[in-house]
Amino acid sequence: MMKTLLAGAIASLMLAGNALAADGAKKDGFRIESEAQFVRDYGDQIEQVGSGVYQIVKGKLAGKTISIGEAGLRYDLSARRAHVDTAAKSGKAEAASNAIIRRLEGVQARYDELRAASTGEASTRQAGSGSFTCRYSSPFTKALIWYSGYASIDATTELYLDRGDGTLNRYYARASANAYGWVNAPFNVPASISLVADAYAQNVKTGQVISQTVPGVLSASASTGYLYSGPVFYHNINASAAVSGVGNCFGYVSIADSITPPF
Numbered sequence: 001m002m003k004t005l006l007a008g009a010i011a012s013l014m015l016a017g018n019a020l021a022a023d024g025a026k027k028d029g030f031r032i033e034s035e036a037q038f039v040r041d042y043g044d045q046i047e048q049v050g051s052g053v054y055q056i057v058k059g060k061l062a063g064k065t066i067s068i069g070e071a072g073l074r075y076d077l078s079a080r081r082a083h084v085d086t087a088a089k090s091g092k093a094e095a096a097s098n099a100i101i102r103r104l105e106g107v108q109a110r111y112d113e114l115r116a117a118s119t120g121e122a123s124t125r126q127a128g129s130g131s132f133t134c135r136y137s138s139p140f141t142k143a144l145i146w147y148s149g150y151a152s153i154d155a156t157t158e159l160y161l162d163r164g165d166g167t168l169n170r171y172y173a174r175a176s177a178n179a180y181g182w183v184n185a186p187f188n189v190p191a192s193i194s195l196v197a198d199a200y201a202q203n204v205k206t207g208q209v210i211s212q213t214v215p216g217v218l219s220a221s222a223s224t225g226y227l228y229s230g231p232v233f234y235h236n237i238n239a240s241a242a243v244s245g246v247g248n249c250f251g252y253v254s255i256a257d258s259i260t261p262p263f
Contacts, residue, residue: 029154029178029241030061032253034131035068050075064155064257068131070111073252076242077104093202093209100198103213107244107252114250132181132243132251136189149183149195149251151243157259161230172230173237173259175201178223181243185218194249197222197242203229204236204260215246235259 032038035052045058052071056064067076084097117135132149154177161172179197197220200211206229212222220243229235242254 031152033150067254093207096209096211132245134249136248151253152180153241153255154178155239155241155255155257157257173235175227175237175239177239177241179241181220191217192247194247195220199224199241201227201239234261
């Protein structure tokens with residue numbers, strides 16, 4: 001019965017995600033339950049470029065960067081700070097980037113909190129077992145209840161206008177991002193906000209930004225739809241999607257993609 005209800009909830013969320021991306025933004029991203037699972041499932045397509053950071057090097061999704069866990073979070077936070085320092089953008093783009101940085105700093109602080117709360121070998125091992133680790137302390141029994149979650153993320157920058165001969169016009173590009181997260185909470189854990197989904201797309205040249213941030217109890221979903229670039233002689237667009245833990249839950253995964261000059 002529990003599995004049936006959970007499956008129904010996930011199906012409803014997927015339908016909601018489709019509604020968010022009504023203009024046709026794609027959903028062919030990556031499901032990530034843990035770093036070990038990601039490496040096992042996508043090992044023939046990826047190359048590790050840093051601790052917790054992977055580049056997709058094969059297939060139609062080549063070029064994307066995946067960040068997982070605390071190490072991946074540090075990489076993303078550094079990249080975001082550098083982006084704010086160097087990229088030309090509108091006030092809206094700067095405000096959106098600064099908001100993301102503040103959220104990432106909050107997620108980083110929560111990893112410290114999780115380490116401090118996870119005493120003992122078993123608890124430490126449990127805390128690091130998945131992309132999203134959740135812990136609830138029962139006020140009645142004082143026992144710790146551990147549970148987990150996962151994310152499905154996609155960010156895409158691409159040429160899109162067919163030239164009529166089967167090739168795409170290099171003067172037209174677009175970006176989109178989608179983030180979905182789920183938590184598998186036991187029946188005896190009270191409902192609370194557990195995840196935040198972020199989707200972000202930017203045209204660096206014009207400063208245009210489309211972003212969405214959505215918190216959720218057992219699930220969270222965010223989508224940008226499409227941001228368009230063109231017709232121009234070169235493109236400078238990027239997209240990113242992330243899911244992070246809040247409340248009882250800790251964790252972080254993200255994906256990023258870009259088209260930059262001199263393309």
